[in-house]
Amino acid sequence: MTDQKVSGFSTRQLHVGTSAAPATPRALPIHLTAGFTFDSFEQGVAHFGEGTGYGYTRIGNPTIDAVEAKLADLEGGTRALLVGSGQAAVSTAILALAGAGDHIVSSTHIYEGSRGLFLDLLPRLGISITFVDDIANIDAWRAAITENTKVLFGESISNAANLLFDVSAVAALGRECGIPLVVDNTFATPYLFRPLEHGAALSVHSASKFLSGHGSVIGGVIVDGGTFDASLHAARFAHLVAPSRLGGASFAEKYGADTFTGYAKESVAPRLGPTISPLNAFLIAQGAETLSLRVREHSRQALALARYLADHPAVESVDYVGLAGHPNHALAQELLPRGYGSVFSFTLRGGRDAAAHVVNNVQTFTHMTHLGDVRSLVLHPESTSHAFRTPQEREEVGVHPGTLRVSVGLEEIDDLIADLDRVL
Structure with a gap:
C-alpha cells in the first residue's frame, strides 16, 4: 500500500501485511507467488x-x-x-x-x-x-x-x-x-x-x-x-x-x-x-543438500542386498551392475567408482506367483511405483511399469514373470535382508 489510508475491511485484508522486511536468510527463501510487482x-x-x-x-x-x-x-x-x-x-x-x-x-x-x-x-x-x-x-x-x-x-x-x-x-x-x-x-x-x-x-x-x-x-x-x-x-x-x-x-x-x-x-x-x-x-x-550422503548409503546397502539375493536358492538371477557377474561390471568399475546405485532387479525361480507372494507379504519394503526414496520400495515390472510391452519386448529388457525391482532405501540392512528372507 502507498500512503493512502483506507478503512474498508476487504481492502485491508488483501493489502496489509503482504510486504516482508528486507533480510538475508541463510536458507533458500520460498517465493510462493504467481507473479511479481513492477516498481515502475x-x-x-x-x-x-x-x-x-x-x-x-x-x-x-x-x-x-x-x-x-x-x-x-x-x-x-x-x-x-x-x-x-x-x-x-x-x-x-x-x-x-x-x-x-x-x-x-x-x-x-x-x-x-x-x-x-x-x-x-x-x-x-x-x-x-x-x-x-x-x-x-x-x-x-x-x-x-x-x-x-x-x-x-x-x-x-x-x-x-x-x-x-x-x-x-x-x-x-x-x-x-x-x-x-x-x-x-x-x-x-x-x-x-x-x-x-x-x-x-x-x-x-x-x-x-x-x-x-x-x-x-x-x-x-x-x-x-x-x-x-x-x-x-x-x-x-x-x-x-x-x-x-x-x-x-x-x-x-x-x-x-x-x-x-x-x-x-x-x-x-x-x-x-x-x-x-x-x-x-x-x-x-x-x-x-544431502544427496551425496544418501546415495553413498543407498549404494552400499544395495550392493549388500544384491549379494545376499545372488546366493539365495529361491533367486534365479540378479541384475545389478555392482555384481561381478553383470555384463557391464567392468565398465561400472570405471564409470561408477563411488557406488553402483540403489535400484536393481532380481528374478525368482517361482515366476509370477512367487513374485506376488513377496510383494504381498513384505513389511519393511513398500509396494509402490517410485524409486530413489529414503524408504525401500519393491515393484513387479511385468504387471506394472512394463505392462504395455509385449512379452518379447519385456524379455529383451530383462523383465520376466518372476522379476522384482527394488529401490534400496536407508533402513538397517539387516532388517531389509530379514524381511526378504522371511518371505522368499
Whole structure:
C-alpha cells in the first residue's frame, strides 16, 4: 500500500501485511507467488523487452532460479531448467531440439513414460523414432541415424536390466554427426555419474527421485553441458539459428553455448506450461543438500542386498551392475567408482506367483511405483511399469514373470535382508 489510508475491511485484508522486511536468510527463501510487482512502468517495459527481473512465476522465479543454479553445478553443467516433472523434462528437452519431419534415435532400455512419449505422442507431431536394442554396439547407433535425426537418447543406468550406457562412445558419434546426446541420469544421480563430463549435450532427471529423495514432491530438470554449438549445425537446427519472428537476434546469438536450454526456457516451457511450484523447487533443493550422503548409503546397502539375493536358492538371477557377474561390471568399475546405485532387479525361480507372494507379504519394503526414496520400495515390472510391452519386448529388457525391482532405501540392512528372507 502507498500512503493512502483506507478503512474498508476487504481492502485491508488483501493489502496489509503482504510486504516482508528486507533480510538475508541463510536458507533458500520460498517465493510462493504467481507473479511479481513492477516498481515502475519502465521496469515492466524492461522485463518484457530485455528479460530483466521477474514478472510471472511461469517465466521465472527467484527460488526456482536458485535451485536451477544448484543442480546445474552439481551436474557439471552451465545452465539448468527446472520443470514440473521428470516426464516434462524429457518432453521439453526433445521438443527444444526436434519438430515435425524430424527423427530421434533412442536406446530400447528406457523408462516406459519416455518410451510411450516416443511411440504414442511424438509421431502425432510428425517426429519419428528408431530404437537401438544393442546399446553397446556403436555401429547399430550409426546405422539408425538419418539425415533428419535431431536427438540421440539413452539412460545412464537402465531399468530393469541395470545396463550401463556408454555415454562417451555415443556422444562422440553425436559430435561427428552434429547431433546432441540427451541422457536421462535419474538412476545414477550426479553424485555417481555426470553424463555432461562424458560428452552428452543435455542431462535430464526426474527430480522426484534421488534429488529430492523423500518421495514427497514431483519435479524434473534439464541441465545443459554448454558444449554443443548450434550455430555450427545451422542446417540441422534452423529454428535455433534463424532470427526471431520480429527480426531480432537468434537463440544461438542470445544464448551461445546454452542455446538448447535458453530456447527451452524461453520458448518451449513457458508455452507448454510445465511450471514447477516454488515450494517443490525448495524441497528438491533441500533434498539435494544431502544427496551425496544418501546415495553413498543407498549404494552400499544395495550392493549388500544384491549379494545376499545372488546366493539365495529361491533367486534365479540378479541384475545389478555392482555384481561381478553383470555384463557391464567392468565398465561400472570405471564409470561408477563411488557406488553402483540403489535400484536393481532380481528374478525368482517361482515366476509370477512367487513374485506376488513377496510383494504381498513384505513389511519393511513398500509396494509402490517410485524409486530413489529414503524408504525401500519393491515393484513387479511385468504387471506394472512394463505392462504395455509385449512379452518379447519385456524379455529383451530383462523383465520376466518372476522379476522384482527394488529401490534400496536407508533402513538397517539387516532388517531389509530379514524381511526378504522371511518371505522368499
